[in-house]
Amino acid sequence: MAKTTKTRESFDKELFKRSVLYNIKTLYRRTLEEATPQQIYQAASLAIKDQIIDQWMDTQKAMEEQDPKIVYYMSMEFLMGRAFGNNLINLRAYEGVGEVMDELGVDLNLIEDQEPDPALGNGGLGRLAACFLDSLASLNYVAYGCGIRYKYGMFRQEIHDGYQVEKPDDWLVNGNPFELRRQEYAKEIKFGGHVRMYQDENGRTMFKQEDYQAVRAVPYDLPVLGYGNSVVDTLRIWDAEPINNFQLDSFDKGDYQKAVEQENLAKQICEVLYPNDNHIAGKELRLKQQYFFISASVQTAVQKYLKNHDDIKKFYEKNVFQLNDTHPTVAVAELMRVLMDDYYLEWDEAWDVTTKTCCYTNHTIMAEALEKWPQDLFQRLLPRIYQIVEEINRRFNIEIVNRYSNDHNASVDEKLRKMAILYDNQVRMAHLAIVGSHSVNGVAKLHTEILEKRELKDFYEMMPEKFNNKTNGITQRRFLMHANPLLADWCTKKVGDGWITDLTVLKGLKKTAATAKAGKEFMAIKKKNKERLAKYILQHNGIQIDPDSIYDCQVKRLHEYKRQLLNILHVIYLYDKIKSDPKFDMPKETFIFGAKAAAGYRIAKLTIKLINSVADVVNNDPDVNGRIKVVFIEDYRVSNAELIFAAADVSEQISTASREASGTGNMKMMLNGAVTIGTMDGANVEIVGEVGKDNAFIFGMSSDEVIEHERKNDYDPMSIYNSDAVIKKTVDHLIDGTFSKDKELFRPLWNSLLNTKDTSKADTYFILKDFHSYAEAQAKVRKAYEDKTGWAKMAMLQTACCGKFSSDRTIEEYVKDIWHLDKIKI
Numbered sequence: 001m002a003k004t005t006k007t008r009e010s011f012d013k014e015l016f017k018r019s020v021l022y023n024i025k026t027l028y029r030r031t032l033e034e035a036t037p038q039q040i041y042q043a044a045s046l047a048i049k050d051q052i053i054d055q056w057m058d059t060q061k062a063m064e065e066q067d068p069k070i071v072y073y074m075s076m077e078f079l080m081g082r083a084f085g086n087n088l089i090n091l092r093a094y095e096g097v098g099e100v101m102d103e104l105g106v107d108l109n110l111i112e113d114q115e116p117d118p119a120l121g122n123g124g125l126g127r128l129a130a131c132f133l134d135s136l137a138s139l140n141y142v143a144y145g146c147g148i149r150y151k152y153g154m155f156r157q158e159i160h161d162g163y164q165v166e167k168p169d170d171w172l173v174n175g176n177p178f179e180l181r182r183q184e185y186a187k188e189i190k191f192g193g194h195v196r197m198y199q200d201e202n203g204r205t206m207f208k209q210e211d212y213q214a215v216r217a218v219p220y221d222l223p224v225l226g227y228g229n230s231v232v233d234t235l236r237i238w239d240a241e242p243i244n245n246f247q248l249d250s251f252d253k254g255d256y257q258k259a260v261e262q263e264n265l266a267k268q269i270c271e272v273l274y275p276n277d278n279h280i281a282g283k284e285l286r287l288k289q290q291y292f293f294i295s296a297s298v299q300t301a302v303q304k305y306l307k308n309h310d311d312i313k314k315f316y317e318k319n320v321f322q323l324n325d326t327h328p329t330v331a332v333a334e335l336m337r338v339l340m341d342d343y344y345l346e347w348d349e350a351w352d353v354t355t356k357t358c359c360y361t362n363h364t365i366m367a368e369a370l371e372k373w374p375q376d377l378f379q380r381l382l383p384r385i386y387q388i389v390e391e392i393n394r395r396f397n398i399e400i401v402n403r404y405s406n407d408h409n410a411s412v413d414e415k416l417r418k419m420a421i422l423y424d425n426q427v428r429m430a431h432l433a434i435v436g437s438h439s440v441n442g443v444a445k446l447h448t449e450i451l452e453k454r455e456l457k458d459f460y461e462m463m464p465e466k467f468n469n470k471t472n473g474i475t476q477r478r479f480l481m482h483a484n485p486l487l488a489d490w491c492t493k494k495v496g497d498g499w500i501t502d503l504t505v506l507k508g509l510k511k512t513a514a515t516a517k518a519g520k521e522f523m524a525i526k527k528k529n530k531e532r533l534a535k536y537i538l539q540h541n542g543i544q545i546d547p548d549s550i551y552d553c554q555v556k557r558l559h560e561y562k563r564q565l566l567n568i569l570h571v572i573y574l575y576d577k578i579k580s581d582p583k584f585d586m587p588k589e590t591f592i593f594g595a596k597a598a599a600g601y602r603i604a605k606l607t608i609k610l611i612n613s614v615a616d617v618v619n620n621d622p623d624v625n626g627r628i629k630v631v632f633i634e635d636y637r638v639s640n641a642e643l644i645f646a647a648a649d650v651s652e653q654i655s656t657a658s659r660e661a662s663g664t665g666n667m668k669m670m671l672n673g674a675v676t677i678g679t680m681d682g683a684n685v686e687i688v689g690e691v692g693k694d695n696a697f698i699f700g701m702s703s704d705e706v707i708e709h710e711r712k713n714d715y716d717p718m719s720i721y722n723s724d725a726v727i728k729k730t731v732d733h734l735i736d737g738t739f740s741k742d743k744e745l746f747r748p749l750w751n752s753l754l755n756t757k758d759t760s761k762a763d764t765y766f767i768l769k770d771f772h773s774y775a776e777a778q779a780k781v782r783k784a785y786e787d788k789t790g791w792a793k794m795a796m797l798q799t800a801c802c803g804k805f806s807s808d809r810t811i812e813e814y815v816k817d818i819w820h821l822d823k824i825k826i
Contacts, residue, residue, distance in 0.1 A: 011051075011093040017100045019047035032104060038174060040106060041084070041114035044097070045177035048087055052178075052223045056232040058826055063142055067308065067318070068822035072301055073133065074146045074294065074331060075324035077126025077273065078235060081638030082115045083178050083222070085482050090138070090225035117637040118176070119153020119169040120237065122273060122596065123557040124664050125363055127638070128443075129324055131664070131807040134475040137226035137233040138501065139811055140823040146297035146328075148289060149220050149237035154273040157596050157635040162612030166599050182219045182236075187296040188243065190214050191265075191288060195383045207341055209384050215266045216241045217296035227477055227501060230826040236300075238293045240266040276600040280377065287373060287381055291330050298334045302343075312343045316356035320819045323437070325363045326371040329429040332358055332436030333388040341384070347391070359818050360433035360440050361470070363661050365450050366561070370430040378427045389432060393421040396435050403462060418458045434459050434466070439818045441470045444662035444683040446703060454707065470814055471686055472662040473807035476503050479668045483642035486525045487672065491799070494518070504803030513800055519792030526647070526673060526795065533647035536640065537592075537631055543619060545629050549588035550785050552677075553669070554652035555636055555644050558595035558604040560759075561659040565749065566767045567591070567652060568611050570775055572739075573730045574628055575618050582623060587782055590629045594636030594644065603752055603759065608632065610746055613739040645672045649795070650781055653678030654774065656765040658703035660684075667805040673795040675784075677777055679770070683805070691801040695794050697784075699777035700770040709766070717763035718754050727768055 023043035024035045035043070063070075088094040101108045121127065129145060136143040155166035193212030200206050222235040242262035268285055269292050277283045298321075305315055321331055332354060339350035364370065379386040397420055404410040417423060421431045434440050434456065442448030448469035452460040460467050477500060481488045491499055495508035512518045530547040537543055554567050571591050577584050593611050597604035615630035633640060651669030653660075653676055660682035670676065670687055677697040678684045688696050701709075709715045721728050731753060733739065734746040748758040755762050763769070785791050803809075815821045 011091065011096045013096050013100050016047050016093075016097065017104065019050060020044050020100070020104070023047060032106075037110050038114045041111045042174070042177050044101075044111060045084055045115075048084070048091070048093070048097075049178055049223075051091060051093075052087065052225065052232060055225070055230045055826075056223055056234075058230060059142075059232045059824070062824045062826050064308070066822070066824050068142050068824050069318050069320065069820065070301075071136070071141065071143045071320045071322055071819050071821060072146055072297060073129060073136075073143055073322050073324060074297060074328035075126065075129040076147065076290065076293075076327040077121030077123070077324075078118075078129045078133070078145055078147050078237070079121030079123070079126030079638060080118050080130045080222075080235070081127075081478060081642075082112065082117060084115050085112050086134075086478055087178070087223070087225055089477055089481050090134075090227045092228050116169075116171040116174075117639050119150055119156075119171040119273070120147060122154045124662075125325055128472055128664055128807075131473065131475040131478075132811060133224045133233060133235060134227075134477060135473070135807040135811040137224050137231050138229065138475075138477070139808060139815075140226065140229060140231050140825070141233075141811070141815065141821045142824055143224075143233045144297075144301075145224065145233075145235040145237075146293060147235070147237045148270055148273075148293045149239040150273045151270055152272050154596065155599065159608075159612060159632065159634045162609045162616070164597055164605050164608045176220075176222075178222055180221045182221055185219050185300055186241075187217045187299045188214050189217050189240075189292050189295050191291070191381055193383060195387060204344070207384055207387070213261070213265055214243050215262065215269060215292070216243050217292060219296070219300070231824065236297070238270075238296045240269040240292060242266045274598070276598075278600045280374075283373070284377060284381060287377065290327050291334070291382055291385070294328050294331045295334050298331055298338055302335075302338055312339065312345065313349055313353060315339075315353050319357055320821075321358045322814075322819070323358060323360045323433055325361060326429040326433055329360070329371070329433040329436075330382070330385060332432055333385045333392070336388050336392075337384055340388075355436060355438050358433075358437040360430075360437040362430065362433075362440060362442055362447075362451060362456070365447060365455055365659060365661060367455065370428070372426040372428050375422060375425045375427055386427075389421060389427060392432065392435060396421060400462075415458060419462075430456075431459075434463075438466060439468060440466045441468050441818070442661065443470060443472045444686065445469055445471060446658075446680075446685045447661040447682060450658060450703065450707075468817060470810055470817075471683060471804075472664050472667070473805050473810035474664050474667045474671065475807050476500065476671065479642070479645060480671055483668075484525075484529060484646040484672050486528060487522075487646070487799070490521060490525055501808070502803075503806035503808065506800055506803055509796060509800035513793050513796035516789060518796065519789055522673065522796050523788070523792045526649070529643075529646040529672075530649075533643050536643055537633070540634060541631055543615075543629065543631055545590045545631065546588050546626065549590045549629070550649050550782070551590050551592060551647055552650040552652060552781075553592045553594075553644055553648040553674070554654070555592070555594035555633070555641060556663075556665050558597035558601070558607060560603060560607075560752070561656050561765050563654050563656060563765055563767060564593065564595060564611065565607055565753075566654055566770065566774060567593070568607070568614055568630075569730055569767065569771065570778060571614055571618065571628065571630055572733050573726070573775060575614075575621075575624065576730065576733070578624055578627060579621075586627055587785055588627055588629075589782065590631065592631045592633065592644065592648075594633040594640070596636060603748060606746065606749055610734070610739065610749060613746075617739055641668075645669055645674070648672065648674035649785070650674060651676045651678070653681070653684050654700075655679060655681050656706060656770075657681045657701055658706045659765070667802065670798045670805065671802045673799050675781070675791075675794055675798060677781055686804065690804055691797055695797050695801075697777040697781050699773040701766060701773075706766060709769075715763070715766065715769065717768045720768045721754055724768075724772075727771055730771075731768075 020043050098108050133145050152168040156169035158165045190212040196208045217238045219236045224233040275282045275285045335354045339345045499505040645668045651674040653666045657679045663682045679700040734750040737743050751758040753763045
């Protein structure tokens with residue numbers, strides 16, 4: 001599979017070939033002919049790693065000599081995708097390695113497929129973090145991604161009888177050839193116990209945590225390569241190990257539980273991403289995970305700084321912590337603890353350093369997703385950290401009182417209720433992040449406006465200087481060069497290869513888009529990508545789909561606000577039209593879903609079952625005759641996402657307006673020439689601004705209309721259901737036996753639309769309100785698709801207009817406005 005590359009530099013094909021053969025021999029005592037594909041993958045990865053290590057060491061040397069400012073990007077998730085192919089692209093070695101593999105009689109695609117997706121993330125939050133690391137390295141900035149080395153990730157999704165079944169994602173079963181274990185940087189992390197206050201010899205009040213449980217945090221470093229610039233940044237993921245492997249004394253006395261206590265604690269911390277927190281044990285484990293990797297990362301950052309600097313009070317001049325959502329917020333208090341307890345700064349000095357170091361990215365408008373911890377749990381698990389949070393809260397409350405006590409238009413008590421960090425027996429982490437950071441950013445223009453005007457309005461009024469927008473972006477190197485090499489080569493032939501590091505170069509395609517010849521070329525590439533995805537679906541789902549059909553794709557985390565239910569209800573509506581009118585004319589359409597639902601999220605998991613049940617009926621009904629196909633792609637992840645993005649004709653971005661912070665799947669689809677059907681939500685607003693309203697299919701209420709309905713509490717879905725025969729018939733198919741012999745199976749979904757038996761509100765996300773608008777937009781899509789020339793032009797314009805949505809642009813904005821980093825020279 002050819003890749004677009006610039007001129008290959010310093011890639012020695014013969015050396016690589018010898019290294020692969022040597023590695024197969026020394027690792028497995030085999031010849032190439034005897035080796036399995038997995039063994040060849042491991043051998044080739046280690047051969048590539050040899051070249052990466054040299055560049056990694058050169059980068060570290062440049063850091064020592066040039067002393068640049070470093071960003072620590074702290075995130076619970078890093079959804080990196082497979083490393084092998086991406087590393088080859090950024091080394092500009094993909095073609096060379098492909099040639100070597102051809103000479104050896106090895107299929108490079110087969111070797112790439114041996115690599116599991118690293119189970120270090122789940123959704124857009126983690127994929128954004130991965131794109132940012134790619135851009136930071138490609139732009140010559142020094143960065144450390146800081147996260148957790150999950151053993152099993154969130155889960156590997158299997159579909160059994162239409163239901164999601166969660167299985168351990170044992171991605172490390174064959175090891176990770178690109179990682180380096182860095183035992184020398186291990187750190188002790190303390191949980192529980194109590195804090196003893198005492199006076200030191202200088203009369204200073206000191207705090208010491210005692211009778212605690214501890215684990216050792218051991219870092220594993222993964223290289224993050226810049227494109228063609230020899231810069232290698234680091235993703236540092238922390239694994240937990242017991243401090244003492246086995247307490248023999250406890251075991252000898254018969255206290256078996258205590259003997260394995262540390263082993264169990266360490267094992268639990270890094271086992272899974274987002275353990276189910278429907279119970280107190282799950283909440284405790286989540287908080288342990290967050291403090292575990294944050295404490296280790298903060299301790300390491302401070303010690304690294306002090307190797308070459310004397311004044312800890314200037315720490316912020318060379319370091320910045322970017323908190324990716326609320327999960328890493330405990331970094332604010334942990335940095336305070338380290339500065340005061342380990343390096344003896346006074347409170348005001350430590351607070352000055354901390355607030356100048358920390359920055360917070362808010363990723364959600366939904367209040368329930370802004371983390372809150374029970375105070376008693378927080379205090380019991382992190383006693384010293386809780387003391388610090390308590391003092392931060394006390395001082396901030398004084399600021400609020402001083403600010404508003406003489407303001408006749410504001411109630412101090414109301415301000416405290418809305419803004420305090422500790423309130424109603426909860427620790428409100430978003431509030432801690434805002435108070436403890438010098439920058440608070442949203443991730444799309446609309447999202448930031450909603451934060452400022454509604455969700456975080458009180459904070460914005462009090463400290464407007466902190467707030468700013470940084471619209472998300474994606475890396476074109478993975479999502480065009482690697483995901484869609486045919487289109488990547490085509491773009492390079494049309495406008496040159498400058499787009500690889502400056503995506504705005506693709507605007508040169510606008511002129512090309514006007515020609516019929518280019519349209520045919522573009523759609524021929526799309527057809528080949530659709531055939532590739534059809535082959536994958538046949539292999540994994542056993543469903544034959546038509547590459548000439550419209551590929552309508554909704555692939556993203558399963559959540560009610562993303563409205564997969566609206567999508568499948570529309571499929572049911574179309575099925576009804578075909579059944580009632582066998583002559584109903586429509587182009588063939590394949591509806592492709594991919595999503596994981598959180599293990600404890602009942603409604604979301606039932607939606608997956610519904611999609612699969614509809615697929616079973618629709619795909620096998622002779623009356624439909626292939627006009628509609630429904631496919632649910634199992635275990636949606638980066639590697640199969642790349643196949644979907646390249647093949648998609650229609651990009652489903654249909655969240656309830658005002659709910660999606662940004663979205664990045666919309667950008668990946670756009671980059672690959674898929675046309676958006678969506679609401680004016682998140683980054684959709686900016687996508688439409690770039691490509692033009694005539695080149696997208698927009699429907700539904702605006703964010704202002706949604707917010708107004710919520711303010712008035714005047715939305716009544718039951719009245720729509722009772723007055724609209726089409727909607728009633730469509731919704732009632734959930735409970736009339738059409739898609740399940742058990743008529744009550746989908747009753748909770750029916751209830752969620754019409755009453756509060758299974759959800760806190762009826763139709764919380766306005767599915768029935770937007771239904772007809774959505775159906776009309778879908779009809780327009782089908783009509784537009786039949787105009788092949790017009791559709792080709794529209795599809796090409798998506799790619800031509802996506803320059804704004806590169807993560808390179810986003811990172812440069814962070815650097816200019818927030819981080820103020822220095823570029824390094826290798």
